[in-house]
Amino acid sequence: MAPVEPRVQAATTPGGVILEARNLVKHYGHVTALDGVDFELRSGEILAVVGDNGAGKSSLIKALTGAIVPDSGDILLDGQPIHFKGPLDARKLGIETVYQDLAVAAALDIASNLFLGRERRRPGFLGDVLRMLDKKGMRAEAERSMAELKFHLPSIGSAVESLSGGQRQGVAVARAALFAKKLAIMDEPTAALGVRETGQVLDLIRAIRQRGLPVVLISHNMPNVFEIADRIHIMRLGRRAAVVSPKTHTMADVVAIMTGAAKFEEAASPQAG
């Protein structure tokens, strides 16, 4: 991740809360997607978010990244209340997201997609006055970062629609990795991937954490979650059912809480980790 300066978490002590949400509610017509959900992401951790289909995982992270505006509830970044009007507000604060539907423009090439929404301009007159894109620079940068991520792609100039599903996810993940300055959120980034590609994405998530950034990972893949997560946030019916540690709970426990088959008294109050 060459262009990214070393991150200093000046404001937050290790283990301090970076991003927090309280009592978020979101209705879609008659559907209640979020029913008073709480959320807490701590510095330097990988937080997995699990839950059944329709439990509200995507809605939660969309609310956290400005992609939707919740009907009520508070969001705090570094302890300060924030109100995102749109995804751009979140991106400006260094929050990068891989959305479940990837948010790529399939007809555009890989480099264009990596820099979509934050294109670089040429230096001097060409960029400042004519507002010319630095296509070469972006291409080189894209190539370098893809190589660093060890993602094998046909050519940085090929259209994203000519890529396989896994390769497309690679592009979306690489974009988040390239620009995240505060934290990264990934909504099922390994959904369509083979074993090898999944491994690559997990490595990538670790690499982001290595840089000192916390990562939120939504996944249905329990072995992956247990392999990589520090804590597991379990969604059920638009609420947080529990937060557990993979060290203290088994996959069966998590699935039981997720489906409502079991209630874990000790899990009901979020534990210290």
Place this chain on the structure above:
Amino acid sequence: MNSASALSFGRTSRIAAKFVGTPSVGPLLVLLAFGVIFSLTNPRFLATQNLSIILQQTVIIGTLAIGQTLIILTAGIDLAVGAICVLGTILAGKLANSGYDPVAAMVLAVLACSAAGVAAGSLISGLRLPPFIVTLGILGIITAALRLISAGGAFSVTDEFLGWTGNTVRLNGFIVTYGVIIMLLLYGMVWFLLNQTQWGRHVYAVGNNPEAARLVGIPVGRLLLSVYVLAAFIYGIAAWLALGRIPNADPNALQTANLDSITAVVIGGTSLFGGRGGLIGTLIGALIVGVLRNGLTLAGIDPLWQDLITGILVIVAVALDQLTRGRR
């Protein structure tokens, strides 16, 4: 999203991608084929004067098609192109004929056209109304308004400046009008915007996947508004070019300009679904239509065949687009 099926299409889709990447190659080949056929049927076709005539005949629709391309690239459509352009000719003509400074008259007319773009763009981006309906409504409103202010009648516009774009210059022995030069300059400038700037990237992104564009932080509404305003501004310039070609303002003129410009855009390889295509294709598309009409006349063939062949080309172009998009 199934990676297996995506992989099995790897080869074809790579070819498709190449084809999509240079979408103006197909139209260019069609244009050249017609050029060869027509020059064989009548050698007069390639007389420099005739080629110059074809360029001049392309000026109005060719210029309108620049704006239409921008709008179609955002997955929109503009049915009011002709009406907005006629608004420009009538306003400029009326003002100049009633003693206004002609330059001021033309500037005001271009601003009025741009205002129509502001109206269309605001309704489309702000209220999220479908472009088809909004521009259809604007077409009706402007057409009625023009008939009212001009009492149904056409009038001549003889002002020197307003007709200036019809004057000719000799470039390397090739005679063109200033109108042709202005059209080509507009193509160059808008090509630059589309291909070399962030704004152009965002036009493609919004047309290709508006939700993705929104999620990466592109201000989709503002971008759409800017596209409709720029397009309408270009229609205003086209009004000036139209007065250069015909020193006459007629509320009944350019009734088929919307379909004619869409035809040029589609034949030029731009997808009606948005996000794919480009300006060079549109220029070639407009030239194909002009070459067909002119060439058939020179060959002594009933120009109704032009409509027929154009119809086939439109269907082929859309089918090709569908095929290449289907390979995603």
Place this chain on the structure above:
Amino acid sequence: MSTLPMSTGTKSGTIVKSAVAGFVFFGTAFAVTGHASAEEVIVGLVTKTEVNPFFVKMRQAAEAEAKAKGVKLIARAGKFDGDNEGQVTAIEDLISAGAKGILVTPNNSTGMLGVIKKARDAGVLVIALDTATDPADAVDATFATDNFEAGVQQGAYARKALGDKKPVLAMLDGTPGGTVDTFRHNGYLKGFGLAEGDPAIAGSAITNGAQDKGQVGMENLLSKNGEINAVYTINEPAAAGGYAALKSFGKEADVMLTSIDGGCAGVRDVKAGKIAATVMQFPYKMAAMGVDAIVDYAASGKKPSGFVNTGSFLITDKPVEGIDSKDTEWGLKNCWGD
């Protein structure tokens, strides 16, 4: 995809380059030989639209005459009423095609002056058919109905046929400001013996020469004044609309409807008694005379000039004394539009 010309394995850049090279090569090769040698005479015809039966008749007549004279006719038309750009384009193409002469029914009397001058400067004979240009001498000659005279014929007949009745007149006009419209309207008033603004004129309506608007206009006028007993119409479709309105008011027997055009549908309406009389014009004469003039010009260099009236005839089955007319039998043989 492999059957498509675009997906050949060649690099697209190379295709573009070679294509451009080819175009330039052909361009220079043919530019030299671009001047065609003595070839057949080409006559161009540019009508207002392809759909109006009046112009269809004109085109058919021109085609027949061209065939008879052994010349080649290339016909073009605007796409809609008011398509000046389409007509300009057509004339430019015909100049390029090497036409000896061009017959044009201008959509707009001033819209085409520039391109007509271009044609004449290039030695092409230009004749306006049906509609004059403004100024009229922008073309070499105009072959058309004298619309003022046709209006006079209609008005004179209406006045005579009305007999002793005190006239209460309604006018179904076409499009205000149109030259043909003005000539017919003013001619009618002259023939009728009324001045513009005379109280005998109960009112007028704009029909654009269309039946539906003729009907609405007539309905409104009848509501305004039930005494109306004579109706001027710009053309037969407007008259047909007017008749429908009269009928719905139960007044078709008391009101005299007259018109201009000589379309076959109109003549049949005269025969059926819906229209008292119509003034026939002769599009095929305009076209045939135009083709002849161009053939003449090609052979001898002689150009026609000025306004040539192609004539107009009153068609009615209820002739009145002192006014020349033909009956509908003759009318149906000479009408246009079937």
